[in-house]
Amino acid sequence: MAFGEHTSKEIIGSRSKELQGKKIILCITGSVAAIKSTEVARELMRRGADVYAVMTKAAQQIVHPDMVEWATGNPVVTELTGQIEHVTYAGEHRNRADLILVAPSTANTIGKVAAGIDDTPVTTTLTTGIGAGIPVIIAPAMHASMYKHPIVLQNIEKLRDIGISVLMPRMEEGKAKIPDTEEIVQAVVDRLTVERDLAGKRILITAGPTRSYLDAFRYITNPSSGKMGVAIAEIALARGADVTIVYGPASAKPPRGAKVIPIETTEEMLDAVVDELKAGKYYAAILSAAAADYGAADRKMEKTPSGKKE
Incomplete structure (x- = not known):
C-alpha cells in the first residue's frame, strides 16, 4: 500500500x-x-x-x-x-x-x-x-x-x-x-x-421431475434431481441471458437471477411452457425436465384405502 x-x-x-x-x-x-x-x-x-x-x-x-x-x-x-x-x-x-x-x-x-x-x-x-x-x-x-x-x-x-x-x-x-x-x-x-454472447436473449428451460397422481396423495414420479437444468440455467445466466425455468419438485436449487415457475404435473409443465411461449419471444427453449411418460387414466380425488383391490 x-x-x-x-x-x-x-x-x-x-x-x-x-x-x-x-x-x-x-x-x-x-x-x-x-x-x-x-x-x-x-x-x-x-x-x-x-x-x-x-x-x-x-x-x-x-x-x-x-x-x-x-x-x-x-x-x-x-x-x-x-x-x-x-x-x-x-x-x-x-x-x-x-x-x-x-x-x-x-x-x-x-x-x-x-x-x-x-x-x-x-x-x-x-x-x-x-x-x-x-x-x-x-x-x-x-x-x-x-x-x-x-x-x-x-x-x-x-x-x-x-x-x-x-x-x-x-x-x-x-x-x-x-x-x-x-x-x-x-x-x-x-x-x-465471462463472454456475454447471450446478452439480451431470453431462454426457457424445463428442469426436474413431474408427478402423475393416482389419487389425492399417491403419485408416480422419478428421481430426477434437476441438476442438469439448473447447470444449464447457471451457464445461460453467466453468459447474459434472461432465464425462465419451469421447475418440477427437484432437490437442486434453481439459481438466483432466474425466473422460476414451480409446477408438479406434466400437464402443469406443458401449460406453463405454452403460456410463456405465447407471452413473449424466446431465443431458445431447452427441455431438460424428466417429465412422467405415463400415469393413471383416471385420477381418484380421494385417498384409496390401503389394501383395497382396484
Missing part, C-alpha cells in the same frame, strides 16, 4: 484476483437496503476491484457518505460539481470505469433511467455510462407491490432490452429484497470475466 493511501484498500484482492485492476462505480439509491451497500463494496474489493461510490440525496439519509468512503477507501460523489464527476467516472475515455453497479435501486431510479431522465448524481452517471457503452447491473429493492406494478415491470424490460442486467430480487415477507451480496458480486464477476 502506497504512503497516504486509505487503509481500507488493504483488503483489495484478499480473497481472489478475479476483479483485479477493475474499476467499479457503485451507485446507491434511497432504499432501506442501502445499509447493505458497504458490504457489497467490501466484497467486490476482496475480489480485487477498486470501488467508487455515487449516492443520491435519499441514500445519504440512510447511509452516511463518510461510512461509504471508509468502506471503499475513495471519496464519495454526493453531488456533481465542476469536476464533472459523471464524465470522469463514466465518460468515453481510456480511464473510465469498467462497470456500473446500482445496488440498491429504487423503482424511482429504474423509471428515470428507462425514461432517460438524469436529475441525480446516480442517474446522470448512468446516462453517461450507458451512452459510453459501460456494462450496467441493477439490483432492485422495494416493496413487492411496487415491484409488481405493471409500469415498473415494463421499465425493467426496457432496461433489459438495451443490455442492462437487472437482477431478480428475493421475494420475501411482502418485499422485493435486494439479492444476496454473494449473488450481486458473482453477477459482477460473470459480467466482467
